[in-house]
Amino acid sequence: MCGIAGLFLKNDALQGDLGRMTGAMLRELCDRGPDSAGFAVYGGQAQGTKLCMVSRNGAIDWSAIARRLSDAIGADVAVEEIEDHAIFKTMGAGEIARKWLIDNVPAAYVLSQGQRIEIFKGVGNPAAIMDRLDFEARTGTHAIGHTRMATESAVTVAGSHPFSTGDDTCLVHNGSLSNHNRLREQLVRQGERFQTDNDSEVAAAYLASRMRAGDTLKGALENGLRDLDGFYTFVVGTRDGFAVIRDPIACKPAVIAETDDWVAMASEYRAIAPLPGAENAKIWEPAPATVYAWSRAA
């Protein structure tokens, strides 16, 4: 099943409420995905790169890891700890730091890397995860959340969505892909680093790889219609953009609502109902095989 909620703010005055608004949406979707959850928030631009990490199991000495990373990349690394998560901030090369962490810190998962993106994940009831990580206090321009009912792979922190394999890019998925093993092999040969067996991580890596090769977000999603076989509703976030697409069969639900202040996407309308102005929003069901995209850069 799974539940998806995405919120893209058009009115900057609402940025302080981003976590609270997205949290209200996700609380309506707990029963669609009660086993685990995760959230991506695009917050204020950091100096340099932010890397979000989560412990696989138990306590971690994040400061010691930061010192090792600092030596490896030759740049200072600052640490902010939030429960079992840590956010590293560095002026060093983010892409290289991410690869070093994946290769050298088996006790943790790297959840995201970029100037603005922060990802948080947990196992268990989504509302309890939001409370524990104080997700609703977070601010920013857009956020994407997911409540998971696992079908393709294990219920673990790393198997929770969103998946991020590219700079400031993330994806959440409701559905299942059938050609992810073959595609993963191709992407590994191209140098992608995978941290799970999850089909959705393959989709995230595919889109990130297309965009690195020059595709726009819309173009990458349109190419995905050809290359990704299976059922999906995807919501994708980039540094300044937000997009929704459903596969050509469109079995997996999606509703989009738009006002002058925000664009919201959710698996069901009841997750949009708590937003201010929802009763007067323009509301529609996204058509199959059609990209809906918004950008702050445009």
Add this chain to the structure above:
Amino acid sequence: MGTALRTLRASGNAVLDLAQMSLREVNQFLHDTDNGDFLIRNSRGAHSLACGLDGDMSVTIDGHVGYYCAGMNKRAHVTVNGNAGTGLAENMMSGRVHVKGDASQSAGATGCGGLLVIDGNASARCGIALRGLDIVVKGSVGHMSAFMAQAGSLVVLGDTGDALGDSLYEARLFVRGTVKSLGADCVAKEMRDEHKIALRKLLDDAGVSGADVAEFKRYGSARSLYHFHVDNAGQY
């Protein structure tokens, strides 16, 4: 049943507020009732609202509803002043369901009787496995609509998505706009006087004025798939 509900029931006309009552209380109240006019407030996309009604009552829902609204409806008239989620009026038996906005996928699925009117668009699989219900959609319908529809009618004033009427049995399909593609064994058919009369009645019942039956095309089953023929084995 609480005092407030007893008072409501005695009046025969009531506002049922989902901000004050649980979904189960609202549905149970309607199940225990045989007639009257009711207004449901604060639906906020709730699932299974006004399901299983069986009475000569009128229920208006003032807002958007979630999945399976007005499922299995008998006799009751249900109006939704908003959009409806997946499975609207699923397996409806009789009465009338009217959605003033859009409906999501599988609207009217397996419906046996009555009239379902959707003022906006319906998405994929509208009228799938239809068994006697009449559906009038004033907007457009999505792909695979009327899939395996056995009896009843689907009237579309707008356009249809891909594979209209795939594996169709004896349901009658009328489309005013463009059919993106026809499904297996669904073909355009001649619009004879009896069909024009039937369509006119459906449009009148749905409150559609200003649509000329001559603007519609009729589609139905070529009947080559549902009688098994070994030459068609590759098509199943």
